Amino acid sequence: MLNAHTVDVVREAEGALMARLPEGTLMRRAATGLAVECARLLPSVYGARIVLMVGSGDNGGDALYAGAGLARRGAMVRALTAGSRVHDAGAAALRAVGGRVRAFTGSGADGADLFGADLIVDGLLGIGGRGGLREPHAELAVQAANAPAPVVAVDLPSGIDADTGEVAGHAVRADLTVTFGTHKPGLFIDPGSERAGRVRLVDIGLGPELPGSDVLRPQAVDIAGLLPGSGAEADKYRRGVLAIRAGSDRFRGAAVLAVGGALRTGVGMVKYGGPERVTDQVLARWPETVAVPLDPRRSTDLGPGRAAAVVVGSGRGTDSGEADELEAVLDSDLPVLVDADGLTLMSGKDGRGLADRVRDRSAPTLLTPHAGELARLLGDVDRGDVEARRLEHARRAARSFGCAVLLKGSTTVIAHPDAPAVVNPTGTPLLASAGTGDVLSGAVGALLASGVPVVEAALCGAYLHGRAARLAHGGAPISASDLLDGLPLAIAEARRAGRPGDHHEG
Ligand SMILES: NC(=O)C1=CN([C@@H]2O[C@H](COP(=O)(O)OP(=O)(O)OC[C@H]3O[C@@H](n4cnc5c(N)ncnc54)[C@H](O)[C@@H]3O)[C@@H](O)[C@H]2O)[C@@H](O)CC1
Ligand SMILES: [K+]
Numbered sequence: 001m002l003n004a005h006t007v008d009v010v011r012e013a014e015g016a017l018m019a020r021l022p023e024g025t026l027m028r029r030a031a032t033g034l035a036v037e038c039a040r041l042l043p044s045v046y047g048a049r050i051v052l053m054v055g056s057g058d059n060g061g062d063a064l065y066a067g068a069g070l071a072r073r074g075a076m077v078r079a080l081t082a083g084s085r086v087h088d089a090g091a092a093a094l095r096a097v098g099g100r101v102r103a104f105t106g107s108g109a110d111g112a113d114l115f116g117a118d119l120i121v122d123g124l125l126g127i128g129g130r131g132g133l134r135e136p137h138a139e140l141a142v143q144a145a146n147a148p149a150p151v152v153a154v155d156l157p158s159g160i161d162a163d164t165g166e167v168a169g170h171a172v173r174a175d176l177t178v179t180f181g182t183h184k185p186g187l188f189i190d191p192g193s194e195r196a197g198r199v200r201l202v203d204i205g206l207g208p209e210l211p212g213s214d215v216l217r218p219q220a221v222d223i224a225g226l227l228p229g230s231g232a233e234a235d236k237y238r239r240g241v242l243a244i245r246a247g248s249d250r251f252r253g254a255a256v257l258a259v260g261g262a263l264r265t266g267v268g269m270v271k272y273g274g275p276e277r278v279t280d281q282v283l284a285r286w287p288e289t290v291a292v293p294l295d296p297r298r299s300t301d302l303g304p305g306r307a308a309a310v311v312v313g314s315g316r317g318t319d320s321g322e323a324d325e326l327e328a329v330l331d332s333d334l335p336v337l338v339d340a341d342g343l344t345l346m347s348g349k350d351g352r353g354l355a356d357r358v359r360d361r362s363a364p365t366l367l368t369p370h371a372g373e374l375a376r377l378l379g380d381v382d383r384g385d386v387e388a389r390r391l392e393h394a395r396r397a398a399r400s401f402g403c404a405v406l407l408k409g410s411t412t413v414i415a416h417p418d419a420p421a422v423v424n425p426t427g428t429p430l431l432a433s434a435g436t437g438d439v440l441s442g443a444v445g446a447l448l449a450s451g452v453p454v455v456e457a458a459l460c461g462a463y464l465h466g467r468a469a470r471l472a473h474g475g476a477p478i479s480a481s482d483l484l485d486g487l488p489l490a491i492a493e494a495r496r497a498g499r500p501g502d503h504h505e506g
Pocket of ligand 2: 059122123124125126153154155156157158
């Protein structure tokens, strides 16, 4: 797992560490690591034209010291400063080795320096940045984006919120972010993560001072460790029976896709319950399903035999009959995943106390909204607010409903009232098509039925789902049905990553 910590936590840890070290040690460590990563991007440091964008704080100091190190190796380094002050010692260090430092004015000469650079280093703002970039920082960010050289962000791309990934206005778009001590949550969460490019962590010795993570990001090897085994003792009940209550006469595909997602993720048995025509279609595609025709408006019984978990809601409908069904499912003592129409039923004034039923449950519950559904569940924000601050709103919903929440989207975020948030690294625009959420609900349901704890089931399902999208057709567009072919490939890939000596970065 990659760990991320919020600004307050980083500052406290840095304070404790600095108190024990000679002044300037941490900045020297950070700048040395930064210079190494910059050098790696250049065919030759000697003679390379490097432009530093330097803000008034220590982020600018890091850039100046790294620039001095590169100038010592023969690079031509120019610093363009923004803001009222500059890190004096850093600027002196750069000048001492022949580098130039001047204020950015937006002149033609500034533009020519940026446009002619081989490498641009963004040291405008780090963890001290607040709100959207002010001028002239914003103008520098725009000019850097228009220049052909790669951009290396110092600690984080200037203009993204370190804690949330929010971008208010302009922000630097980096090819590489070199971050210090620990990852910052904003590097993992869109829209920030999309600005960060590749992320490299430089160890500055902060580890022992850091408490547990605020945000985690799994890698392939972590997923391998969570996948249920297929040991000799596994029988179909131990591998789990998943009850699926999805699809309706109007949305038959939702049932077929959810059942497929579960079967292809691995589950002992799927018991499907739904309208007769839907049942027929499920059986035609997945004859291994135990499919029971029932009227969801009347039958609230989960059917014969033992179920280990229930998936409810995708394409199911939002009438009072479906609300009865959801009520009955929530009254069970099984892990329950509520998706799509189930979430709509819980939202708004006419929620019939379903939200309270979720709060009162003792078995695990997982809600799997997209941004619009989460906005409706919360009731006091709109979709845009949720998309801009995904982590905050997912956490708020988890606290409010007292259960796990998987917020789908560009960065899928999983929150739980009693656990660090988890972000999924495998999200892809390939997933932005109808029906992919139904597959996810089946996949996560299968993991729940196999006994995987709720947060782990959610992150494992989301991870595999994203990899399945890319592996199904090698990155070419896919439909939700194609995801079902990608899932076994994703599982095989994760298992390979879990074998010693065969690690694969997620
Ligand atoms: N604290 C430490 O121990 C270490 C800090 N390091 C570096 O120091 C950075 C933090 O430095 P600082 O606390 O000085 O803060 P920053 O350098 O991130 O920025 C603070 C400055 O930016 C200005 N500013 C804030 N928001 C702005 C906006 N929206 N538009 C324009 N200007 C804005 C502020 O007025 C202030 O002058 C880290 O990100 C990291 O790069 C590293 O050297 C490692 C050690
Ligand atoms: K920066």
